[in-house]
Amino acid sequence: xxxxxxxxxxxxxxxxxxxxxxxxxxxEKKVSDLVSIDWRNVLPEPPENxxxxxxxxxxxxxxxxxxxxDRQVELVMVVDKDIRVMFERLLKDNNLSYPAEKIKKIYxxxxxxxxxxxxxxxxxxxxxxxxxxxxxxxxxxxTDTINTPSYPxxxxxxxxxxxxxxxxxxPEFSSEFYELVNVAGKAREIxxxxxxxxxxxxxxxxxxxxxxxxxxx
Numbered sequence: 533x534x535x536x537x538x539x540x541x542x543x544x545x546x547x548x549x550x551x552x553x554x555x556x557x558x559x560e561k562k563v564s565d566l567v568s569i570d571w572r573n574v575l576p577e578p579p580e581n582x583x584x585x586x587x588x589x590x591x592x593x594x595x596x597x598x599x600x601x602d603r604q605v606e607l608v609m610v611v612d613k614d615i616r617v618m619f620e621r622l623l624k625d626n627n628l629s630y631p632a633e634k635i636k637k638i639y640x641x642x643x644x645x646x647x648x649x650x651x652x653x654x655x656x657x658x659x660x661x662x663x664x665x666x667x668x669x670x671x672x673x674x675t676d677t678i679n680t681p682s683y684p685x686x687x688x689x690x691x692x693x694x695x696x697x698x699x700x701x702x703p704e705f706s707s708e709f710y711e712l713v714n715v716a717g718k719a720r721e722i723x724x725x726x727x728x729x730x731x732x733x734x735x736x737x738x739x740x741x742x743x744x745x746x747x748x749x
Contacts, residue, residue, distance in 0.1 A: 563645045569741070574737050578727075578730075594659075597671045619695075638697065639694075646741060647686050684730055687726075689734040692742075
């Protein structure tokens with residue numbers, strides 16, 4: 533019996549190790565000529581599917597999604613639909629303006645192509661895809677924004693570039709801006725669609741991109 537259990541576990545593990553978000557990989561997106569860093573090699577590989585880190589992250593996402601409140605669901609939907617709302621509220625409360633066109637252009641032309649290319653380079657499965665392999669349930673909220681691989685998080689990347697731009701304009705509020713980045717990332721975990729390491733990766737790559745291009749824009 534012990535050998536049979538061991539053999540079965542190995543087969544399941546092999547399946548977990550090779551699991552990807554999808555086999556249907558789209559064409560690469562063109563990255564802006566303003567980007568001079570070796571963006572493909574800024575991030576480490578995401579934790580392996582069968583690693584202890586991934587197991588712990590899946591368990592955390594499961595617990596967050598299972599215990600979420602109605603108020604957290606509202607936050608999830610705000611973040612999912614338009615992250616800008618959180619920053620605009622903070623700015624409005626302090627009589628500050630939000631440079632919508634500037635930030636949108638930076639994200640669309642510089643950050644977004646890099647993030648999308650990295651997502652498909654790593655092709656990490658979403659937590660709710662991998663969790664059943666471990667016998668874990670994730671009560672995720674399906675939306676139109678989860679139709680790409682998990683690593684790095686696009687929403688956290690968007691929040692990070694917003695915080696980066698706004699911190700240059702209003703440095704006295706920098707800590708508040710980056711706290712909203714953390715809120716956005718946690719909302720995606722509560723939704724059941726991202727690991728914590730996805731959010732960490734987004735902050736790293738966007739930070740590197742911002743340092744690379746901010747003096748050129």
